Amino acid sequence: MKRLSQIFGCNLLRPMLAIGIAMLIGTFIILLSNQDPLFAYSKMFKGAFGGFSRITESIERSIPIVLTGLATAVAFRTGVFNAGVEGSLYLGAFAAFIVGHYVVAPSIIHVPLTLAVAALVGAAWAFIPGYTKAMYKVDETVTTILLNYVAILFTAYLVAIPFKDMTAGSQQTPLILDTAHLYRFLPPSRVHIGIFIAIFLAIFLYWLFRRTIWGYNFNMTGMNPHYANYIGINVERTMINSMLISGAIGGIAGAVQIMGILHRFIDQFSPGYGFEGITVSLLARNHPLGILAAGFFYGALQTGATYMDRTTEVPKELITSLVAIIIFFVTAEGLFTYTKQNGAFRKKLENIPGVRKLLQEGVDRNGHST
Amino acid sequence: MDILHNLFNLGTLVAGIRIATPILLAGLGGLHTMQANILNIGMEGMMLFGAFSAVLVSYYTGSIIFATIAAILVGVLAAVIFGLFGVKFKCNIIVAGIAINLFGVAFTIYLLRSIFHVRGALSHPKIVGFPVMDFPVLSSLPYIGELFKGHSIIVYVAFLMVFLVHLFLYRTPKGLHIRSVGEHAEAAASVGISPDRIRFQAVMISGFFCGLAGAYLSLAQTRMFVENMVAGRGFIALAAIYFGGGTPVGTMLAALLFGFAEAVSLRLQTLGFPSQFVLMTPYLMTVFILIIISYVKKVHSQKRKYEIA
Numbered sequence: 001m002k003r004l005s006q007i008f009g010c011n012l013l014r015p016m017l018a019i020g021i022a023m024l025i026g027t028f029i030i031l032l033s034n035q036d037p038l039f040a041y042s043k044m045f046k047g048a049f050g051g052f053s054r055i056t057e058s059i060e061r062s063i064p065i066v067l068t069g070l071a072t073a074v075a076f077r078t079g080v081f082n083a084g085v086e087g088s089l090y091l092g093a094f095a096a097f098i099v100g101h102y103v104v105a106p107s108i109i110h111v112p113l114t115l116a117v118a119a120l121v122g123a124a125w126a127f128i129p130g131y132t133k134a135m136y137k138v139d140e141t142v143t144t145i146l147l148n149y150v151a152i153l154f155t156a157y158l159v160a161i162p163f164k165d166m167t168a169g170s171q172q173t174p175l176i177l178d179t180a181h182l183y184r185f186l187p188p189s190r191v192h193i194g195i196f197i198a199i200f201l202a203i204f205l206y207w208l209f210r211r212t213i214w215g216y217n218f219n220m221t222g223m224n225p226h227y228a229n230y231i232g233i234n235v236e237r238t239m240i241n242s243m244l245i246s247g248a249i250g251g252i253a254g255a256v257q258i259m260g261i262l263h264r265f266i267d268q269f270s271p272g273y274g275f276e277g278i279t280v281s282l283l284a285r286n287h288p289l290g291i292l293a294a295g296f297f298y299g300a301l302q303t304g305a306t307y308m309d310r311t312t313e314v315p316k317e318l319i320t321s322l323v324a325i326i327i328f329f330v331t332a333e334g335l336f337t338y339t340k341q342n343g344a345f346r347k348k349l350e351n352i353p354g355v356r357k358l359l360q361e362g363v364d365r366n367g368h369s370t
Numbered sequence: 371m372d373i374l375h376n377l378f379n380l381g382t383l384v385a386g387i388r389i390a391t392p393i394l395l396a397g398l399g400g401l402h403t404m405q406a407n408i409l410n411i412g413m414e415g416m417m418l419f420g421a422f423s424a425v426l427v428s429y430y431t432g433s434i435i436f437a438t439i440a441a442i443l444v445g446v447l448a449a450v451i452f453g454l455f456g457v458k459f460k461c462n463i464i465v466a467g468i469a470i471n472l473f474g475v476a477f478t479i480y481l482l483r484s485i486f487h488v489r490g491a492l493s494h495p496k497i498v499g500f501p502v503m504d505f506p507v508l509s510s511l512p513y514i515g516e517l518f519k520g521h522s523i524i525v526y527v528a529f530l531m532v533f534l535v536h537l538f539l540y541r542t543p544k545g546l547h548i549r550s551v552g553e554h555a556e557a558a559a560s561v562g563i564s565p566d567r568i569r570f571q572a573v574m575i576s577g578f579f580c581g582l583a584g585a586y587l588s589l590a591q592t593r594m595f596v597e598n599m600v601a602g603r604g605f606i607a608l609a610a611i612y613f614g615g616g617t618p619v620g621t622m623l624a625a626l627l628f629g630f631a632e633a634v635s636l637r638l639q640t641l642g643f644p645s646q647f648v649l650m651t652p653y654l655m656t657v658f659i660l661i662i663i664s665y666v667k668k669v670h671s672q673k674r675k676y677e678i679a
Contacts, residue, residue, distance in 0.1 A: 029480075033484040081462075081464055083464070083468075132660075132661050132664070135668075136661060136664035136665050136667075136668050137664055137667075137668070138660050138661050138664040139409070139660070141409060141411070141464050142409070142608065142609075142612060142656075142660065143657050143660060143661075145411065145605055145608075146605065146608075146609055146653040146656055146657050147653065147657060149602060149605070149650065149653045150650045150653050150654055150657075153646040153647075153649050153650045154646065154650065156646050157644050157646035157647065160644065160646070161644055275468065275472070278465075278468060279468075279472075282465060314484075315479065315480050315483040315484060317475075317476040317477065317479040317480040317483070318476075318480050319476075320472060320475070320476035321472075321473055321476040321477040321480055323472065323476075324469045324470070324472040324473035324476065324477075325469075325473070327465060327468070327469040327472070328451075328455045328461060328466065328469050331455075331461040331462055331465045331466075331469075332455055332459035332460065332461045333459070333460040333461065
């Protein structure tokens, strides 16, 4: 346990407690709907992990979430609340379609080129809120949320009129060329090499945050911009850089979904990957390797929920509701300091075997809080 | 010219007013939180809860009054959850907003499917909508009388609320407290105002208005509940607040402008034009305004620095 929490750099107690609380609340909700919670949860578990095809589906679902989670985390680390990964994702995805469809090149050039262009487009889009935040202190949360709609509507226009596949009934583009596909290495599943891009980026960011000056600047700016400025970090530049990286990864997330799964741009193709990325990043406390785990957890939850929906009477939206509850409890700083001051509650917690160790670990790790 | 006439006529204006109403209602709520310096992006979720409970109660009781009360109460309840975590337990307020939105979308769909066993949308003859009326006196005016005719009763309520909110914010002690907490929380605390308490109250007021806005969506604009029927209006309301400078009258004007833009885009769509560009104007305009405001502020503060030096 100790090692795990060291690798992920955050203490695991709070997420686990939050998941426990959410599942408890979920149990009550299912009981109130006259269903069997144990049956529903077991079906969900089976749907997420029961056999090769289920596990591969969970992995497939988690690839874009891990990427958007990483994109979000870069900005969060720098104290920039980038809610606009969704916008970068859409524009990056569309750029991937353009390059994937019109450029003719061997696969070895075509794939990286497509990814690179998508990353550039995503970064360019994130530059707008990043620059205005750094230079003029425009609230980046508001601008990114609003610009999301602009990006989504813009691609909706592109796919509805200039680039529409005339043979299709729905709003979608023609297929991209085979050379731009991401190789699916676990047939018959659709798991594609995008997963290695996600893992590579997670490790890269881990290294960046830990070992480089850029990462140091990111962390310092995120913790205290005034202090960062005082010790000579160019705070504005750092914020813009982190938004550029964030947007670039967001663009890659969109491109990976197009090149690996859909093979064309479809209007409204994202079920909210950008926002799922925020969730995952919060669950993992912006830790790149934690996001790998949390992203897979989230993807598994979603595939499990879909399976539960098909096989039981419990709608899959229950799980998304529980995710919202998990977010509340994971991020509630005040709730847990409150319970810590409340000695009786803490004693009770410590009496549960195993929890004491986790509590102590949390104190060791963070120095002050659990 | 024909096209222009088709786009800009009284009919579009009337449609614009109807589209603007839920944005205005939510905006009136959200400007309380904005004045208290809380970035409330949870309005979307609060509206959804309001919309669903309005339909639920209308279906079972057949009473529009009970339905409205339920929508408001549930809207406030959602706001209390948002405030509890966002203000009291010190979640990041943006994160709390994201969570309440997620919860609103998912849980109303869950309830829709478990209670009514339908997917997508619920419409039923048992669902009672808001009554339609003409505004006295104004509706009998020549030509512009059309603007005050045949709206659901809530439309008039919403526009009357603008003045009430204005009075509340600028003419009552509570309104002053809200604004002072937003301006400078420590200063407010030093004269005995509890900032967290005021923030919580502002959040609850926003829940009240969002509940009402939700009821409008499900019982006046339509007479059904559709999955995720708020569809970004909470964020347009946020845009309207910022666009209107955080004042009730400004928010109203912004809501009307956005409503009108959407009405035009709907017309454009029927004429075969791409509507997306018109639909994005509210967002783009607000982003521009925000940038310009901040830019001017920065230039001003720099000037002041020079003057002092």
